[in-house]
Amino acid sequence: MADPLMVDRGLLTISGLDCFYGEVQVLYGLDLVLNKGEVLCLFGRNGAGKTTTLKAIMGLVPAAAGSITLDGKELTGLAAHDVPKAGVAYVPQGRRLFADMTVAENIDIGLMTRRKGKQTRENVLDLFPLLRERLKQRSGTLSGGEQQMLAMARALCLEPQVLLLDEPTEGLMPSMIAKIRETVAKLRELGVSTILVEQRVDAVLSVADRVSFIENGRNRETVDVEELRADPSAVRRYVGVG
Amino acid sequence: MHFGPHLLLAALEGLVTSAVLALTALGLSLVFGVMRIVNVAHGEFFMLGAVLAWAISTAISGHPAIGFVAALVIAPLMVGLVAFFAEWLVLRRLNYNPESTIVATIGMLYIIQQLALTFYGPEARPVEPPFSYRILLPWFGYSGYKLSVVAASAILLVLTWLVLTRTRIGLIMRATQYDRETAQAFGIPVERVYAGVFAIGAMLAAIAAVLIVPISQAHYLMGQDPLLLSFIVVIIGGLGSLRGTVVAAILIGLSDGIISMFFSPTLAKIIATLVVAMVLVFRPQGLFGTTQR
Numbered sequence: 001m002a003d004p005l006m007v008d009r010g011l012l013t014i015s016g017l018d019c020f021y022g023e024v025q026v027l028y029g030l031d032l033v034l035n036k037g038e039v040l041c042l043f044g045r046n047g048a049g050k051t052t053t054l055k056a057i058m059g060l061v062p063a064a065a066g067s068i069t070l071d072g073k074e075l076t077g078l079a080a081h082d083v084p085k086a087g088v089a090y091v092p093q094g095r096r097l098f099a100d101m102t103v104a105e106n107i108d109i110g111l112m113t114r115r116k117g118k119q120t121r122e123n124v125l126d127l128f129p130l131l132r133e134r135l136k137q138r139s140g141t142l143s144g145g146e147q148q149m150l151a152m153a154r155a156l157c158l159e160p161q162v163l164l165l166d167e168p169t170e171g172l173m174p175s176m177i178a179k180i181r182e183t184v185a186k187l188r189e190l191g192v193s194t195i196l197v198e199q200r201v202d203a204v205l206s207v208a209d210r211v212s213f214i215e216n217g218r219n220r221e222t223v224d225v226e227e228l229r230a231d232p233s234a235v236r237r238y239v240g241v242g
Numbered sequence: 243m244h245f246g247p248h249l250l251l252a253a254l255e256g257l258v259t260s261a262v263l264a265l266t267a268l269g270l271s272l273v274f275g276v277m278r279i280v281n282v283a284h285g286e287f288f289m290l291g292a293v294l295a296w297a298i299s300t301a302i303s304g305h306p307a308i309g310f311v312a313a314l315v316i317a318p319l320m321v322g323l324v325a326f327f328a329e330w331l332v333l334r335r336l337n338y339n340p341e342s343t344i345v346a347t348i349g350m351l352y353i354i355q356q357l358a359l360t361f362y363g364p365e366a367r368p369v370e371p372p373f374s375y376r377i378l379l380p381w382f383g384y385s386g387y388k389l390s391v392v393a394a395s396a397i398l399l400v401l402t403w404l405v406l407t408r409t410r411i412g413l414i415m416r417a418t419q420y421d422r423e424t425a426q427a428f429g430i431p432v433e434r435v436y437a438g439v440f441a442i443g444a445m446l447a448a449i450a451a452v453l454i455v456p457i458s459q460a461h462y463l464m465g466q467d468p469l470l471l472s473f474i475v476v477i478i479g480g481l482g483s484l485r486g487t488v489v490a491a492i493l494i495g496l497s498d499g500i501i502s503m504f505f506s507p508t509l510a511k512i513i514a515t516l517v518v519a520m521v522l523v524f525r526p527q528g529l530f531g532t533t534q535r
Contacts (some may be wrong), residue, residue, distance in 0.1 A: 060423055096423075098417050101416065109413060180286050
């Protein structure tokens with residue numbers, strides 16, 4: 001592997017990251033580079049460490065060793081609530097909306113994070129016009145797909161430099177999956193740099209620029225998506241399906 | 243006195259109990275709801291409020307109303323400061339672990355209680371009410387101050403509700419209560435929220451205590467009953483539910499007042515505890531609580 005100092009460092013760079021849950025080590029010296037404006041997909045089996053990687057970026061799981069830098073700024077030393085303020089937005093697995101609150105209140109919490117105002121709110125609602133009709137509704141009563149849209153809208157209220165999406169299509173019906181995928185593609189056109197955790201091969205191939213194969217807490221290899229389309233054998237090697 | 247007026251008197255007494263209880267229990271409920279901490283020292287913050295109210299009102303000469311108003315402002319602030327400090331010194335270091343914090347707050351209970359015994363003494367001391375107007379009903383006269391306690395409590399409850407539902411601080415508190423991790427992912431400094439909530443919870447108990455001392459005197463052991471009753475109210479109403487807390491406080495306060503007057507205070511406590519047992523068996527989340535996520 002090339003010396004990371006010699007190549008373009010990218011927008012978000014993870015190097016040598018070790019993470020633990022209590023005594024159990026989950027990430028072993030994980031390296032990852034997200035370039036500006038791309039969709040990087042983390043692909044791998046359950047328990048490989050994909051979600052942990054995202055949580056580590058957010059500071060929700062402490063880094064025992066290694067570094068995570070955003071635009072050259074070190075994130076590992078920050079308190080968990082300061083990471084989003086630096087410009088990283090998170091759409092957690094299972095959406096994790098504040099289900100007791102209305103759609104509008106969930107969006108307000110997103111806006112408060114980096115003190116964004118009405119303009120941001122309008123832009124985000126233009127992206128998800130469906131939510132505009134539901135502002136007063138309790139978010140827990142939305143359908144699964146609508147909840148996923150709200151989770152993404154809430155994150156985009158930060159106007160983030162980097163967006164972390166953890167299995168956004170999990171548990172949705174096919175028409176909704178297509179809609180979410182369209183949204184990810186639209187966000188890429190808008191220049192949002194995204195790390196996407198996915199388990200479906202077809203989803204990966206259609207929206208990703210590059211794919212990192214995560215296995216046993218390590219990044220085994222990162223390939224361009226064209227390469228993968230031409231030769232999908234890597235998918236079978238790491239996930240055993242495809 | 244005939245039955246009707248007698249019942250009215252019992253209901254009025256019960257309403258005063260309800261008013262004070264609602265405030266105290268709301269503090270306990272907020273702390274549990276947001277921080278998931280069972281604060282066994284809550285009654286001692288109540289006691290501390292009453293004892294400080296006595297100290298402040300006796301230190302200030304002049305019309306009793308001046309001393310009382312000073313106590314109503316200063317005592318809760320001081321109690322809030324003590325709670326803020328205790329949170330930083332103890333609870334934060336235990337990482338808010340649910341079991342450890344129960345033991346830790348039991349420790350706080352004894353520390354605060356013994357400090358009060360050492361510096362305040364074992365006597366029960368009265369605080370003069372700010373005014374002594376009596377409302378004359380056709381059957382009996384009733385303390386205007388007691389009714390003003392009910393009004394003050396109602397105003398504070400409405401204020402708390404408005405803060406929780408209509409303000410940015412309330413939104414932050416509710417987000418922290420609902421999902422601590424996701425709240426952090428949206429820039430909410432949960433430790434600062436926790437410190438604030440713990441202080442506010444203690445201050446609500448202290449305000450309730452300042453309101454009640456002109457009626458029931460300050461004593462270093464006075465925190466035990468409010469603690470027990472607050473737990474009863476919070477369990478019946480549903481932890482973390484403001485509406486449930488208020489409804490349960492009125493229920494328990496009124497039944498306590500009425501049963502105490504017609505039968506005996508012991509029977510009132512027996513029935514309240516029985517209701518708690520029944521609620522725990524048949525509706526463990528409380529009357530207005532939602533099931534745990």
